[in-house]
Amino acid sequence: xxxxxxxxxxxxxxxxxxxxxxxxxxxxxxxxxxxxxxxxxxxxxxxxxxxxxxxxxxxxxxxxxxxxxxxxxxxxxxxxxxxxxxxxxxxxxxxxxxxxxxxxxxxxxxxxxxxxxxxxxxxxxxxxxxxxxxxxxxxxxxxxxxxxxxxxxxxxxxxxxxxxxxxxxxxxxxxxxxxxxxxxxxxxxxxxxxxxxxxxxxxxxxxxxxxxxxxxxxxxxxxxxxxxxxxxxxxxxxxxxxxxxxxxxxxxxxxxxxxxxxxxxxxxxxxxxxxxxxxxxxxxxxxxxxxxxxxxxxxxxxxxxxxxxxxxxxxxxxxxxxxxxxxxxxxxxxxx
Numbered sequence: 001x002x003x004x005x006x007x008x009x010x011x012x013x014x015x016x017x018x019x020x021x022x023x024x025x026x027x028x029x030x031x032x033x034x035x036x037x038x039x040x041x042x043x044x045x046x047x048x049x050x051x052x053x054x055x056x057x058x059x060x061x062x063x064x065x066x067x068x069x070x071x072x073x074x075x076x077x078x079x080x081x082x083x084x085x086x087x088x089x090x091x092x093x094x095x096x097x098x099x100x101x102x103x104x105x106x107x108x109x110x111x112x113x114x115x116x117x118x119x120x121x122x123x124x125x126x127x128x129x130x131x132x133x134x135x136x137x138x139x140x141x142x143x144x145x146x147x148x149x150x151x152x153x154x155x156x157x158x159x160x161x162x163x164x165x166x167x168x169x170x171x172x173x174x175x176x177x178x179x180x181x182x183x184x185x186x187x188x189x190x191x192x193x194x195x196x197x198x199x200x201x202x203x204x205x206x207x208x209x210x211x212x213x214x215x216x217x218x219x220x221x222x223x224x225x226x227x228x229x230x231x232x233x234x235x236x237x238x239x240x241x242x243x244x245x246x247x248x249x250x251x252x253x254x255x256x257x258x259x260x261x262x263x264x265x266x267x268x269x270x271x272x273x274x275x276x277x278x279x280x281x282x283x284x285x286x287x288x289x290x291x292x293x294x295x296x297x298x299x300x301x302x303x304x305x306x307x308x309x310x311x312x313x314x315x316x317x318x319x320x321x322x323x324x325x326x327x328x329x330x331x332x333x334x335x336x
Contacts, residue, residue: 003308025066027298056094070102078106082110082331108320109307110333113151114307117309121299128150131143133268145266155256186238192239197244199244218237245276
């Protein structure tokens, strides 16, 4: 089954062709990072307009690289939630038009479910059930993946997402957007014990997290140093920040995996590319005999291959949509 997949939930336009859920025939991404970097973050209206400009040609490129004509497709899958509503609408409307014109089934895919499915592309032997730590610019959640389409949130952030904190702190440091990669690079060789940054705990909810305090403490530290004319040890600050984020994520993800007794923990989303978090997860899982699944770096960020992968399993479960499919800025992962 060949699925044309479209992803446009934020600032990357992506199109891919995925065969039978696990074989990527093509994966194309048109990045807007250079433009949004001028503003220190994503400007929703600009993102939507750029998606409109890019999506048609990108879908054609994905077909060409897959060696397929439109007649060789069996379905169209698209991210319909969550995300920047204008951006998501562009992908949904294109996918509806493509499905209608080609007479193909339309498959709606939850963006975070897609990130989870990126692990299937890296690890062909991975099957549910397992626990997945989902960390990106807009999502921080620990998900119980009971089957390919049955999922529920075990815990998550009460305020800011981990990726958002990386972006905000990096912007204040002048490192550009997105903040995760330059913060990770800056942290190499730094002393993670140099600056004491807070790790929050939510009373009565051991698997929940909070990152607003970490963000505020980090920004205050930077601003106070600037006001006093003092130089921060930037590599050590970045390393200390990365450690604080990891110390919030890793113990809770491991605790959830032990609680569910699946023996498998996966990680998904853009922040899954962070070297400190990956290293800490590997050490923690090895110490507790939990098998860890990490997606390839190319599948950590937003891409359409992951949408095509999850779309296959949604289709197998009978989850298709009509031309009345709408886009949603927020959507519970358990609802699909």
